[in-house]
Amino acid sequence: MRFKNNIKPTKKKLILFVGFLCIAIFLWAVKEKNRPIQKSPVPANIEQVKKHLTALTQTPKFRNHKNVDQLNEIGEYIHQNFKTYADSTGFQEYQVDGQVYKNVICSFGTENSKRIIIGAHYDVCGDQQGADDNATGVTALLELARMFKGQKLNYRVDLVAYTLEEPPHFRTENMGSFIHAKYLKDNKIDVYGMASVEMIGYFKDEKGSQDFPVxxxxxxxxxxxxxxxLVKKFSGAGPFVGNFVDHFKDSNQIKTATFPAPKFVGGVDYSDHLNYWKFDFPALMITDTSFFRNKNYHQSTDTLETLDIKRMTKVIDAIFLSIIHFK
Known part of the structure; x- marks a missing residue:
């Protein structure tokens, strides 16, 4: 995941944006009162989450674009776990500079034609473990696969683990999510919407622990x-995004903020959802806000020990409850 923190919006745009946002936050706060906590029929398992996080981060080599063999080993680990639970599982292979890279995809509810995509990237930026960025997102996919098994779904749900989200391939057509989104568009596949799971494991309760682009x-x-x-477009997000946000908040698993993102705010499209926006699919990002909170971002200190696994499992529960409640 990549963010920049150098955007200087005009005063007029900022005042308008904050005004609309204040109204939205007020209405959201009213709605939040007395909301019950939903109980998941298949809750996320902390031990399974720890197991996957360990497997993804404690590798002989770092899972970056240079270490293709290591990426392939992680891809196979994801594939084998998906295969245990899913209706169908496979690789989406493509070549970059003579090397083969792989998205890993599994599907549930394959009797349905219209589909929901939940995606996360499994590569890292440089020589680091990438515990939060983005072993947490991939672990969410792996745990969701276990949770979705046997569930009655009203949409086909594809879990997609992407490769090559990080530099030097970020914002290029080499991104795994670009390859996948283009495939959906080219084949006229009916997509209800997409959710990018991008860094969901870092939380702090101390004052001053959260920064903002503005x-x-x-x-x-x-x-x-x-x-x-939950980061979404400021306008024209589409029914999927609105319904997902409502279901996610209704689950009441974890404190949640919605950020309707105007174009002039930097960082709002700095993950895999950007490629679905590019192909006009409704999409949003689920995130702990990256370096606006986690100062281990793209550093060797982004390790398993820094994560709040208990709260991370609540995010996974909220995603699961959101999807199974789609009508």
Missing amino acids: GILSWIYGDKGDFIT
């Missing part, structure tokens, strides 16, 4: 890194 947003969201964020 400082004034701390007046609205607070300065504690104790929430998960």
Whole structure:
């Protein structure tokens, strides 16, 4: 995941944006009162989450674009776990500079034609474990595969583990998510929407632990890194995104903020959902806000020990409950 923190919006745009956002936050706060916590029929398992996080981060080589063999080993680990639970499982292979890279895909509810995509990238930036970025997202996919098994779904659900999200391939057609989104578009596949799971394991309750691309947003969201964020387009997000946000919040698993993202705010499209936006599919990002909170971002200190696994499992539960409640 890549973010920049150098955007300077105009004063007029900022005032308008904050005004709309304040109204949205007020309405959201009213709705939040007395909301019960939903019980998942198949809750995320902390021990399974730890197992997957360990397998993804404790590897002989770092899972970056240079270590293709290591990426393939991780891809096979994902594939074998998907295969245990899914209706169908496979690889989407493509070549970059003579090397073969692989997206790993599994599907549930294959009797349905219209589908939902839940994706996360399994590569890292440089020489680091990438525990939060993005072993947490891939672990969510692996655990969701276990949870979806045997569930009655009203949509086909494809879990997609992408390769080559990170530099030097970010924002290029080499991204695994670009390859996948283009395939869907070219084949006229009926997609209801997409959710990118991008860094969901880092939380802090201390004051001052949360930064923002625009400082004034701390007046609205607070300065504690104790929430998960659903990032969506400021307008025209589509029915899937609105329904997902509603279901996610209705589950009441974890403190949640919705960030309707205007184009002038940097970082809002810095993950795999950007390629689905590019092909006009409704999409959003589920994130702990990356380096706006986690200062281990793209550093060797992004390790398993820094994660809040208990809260991470609640994010997974919320995703699961959101999907099974789609009508």
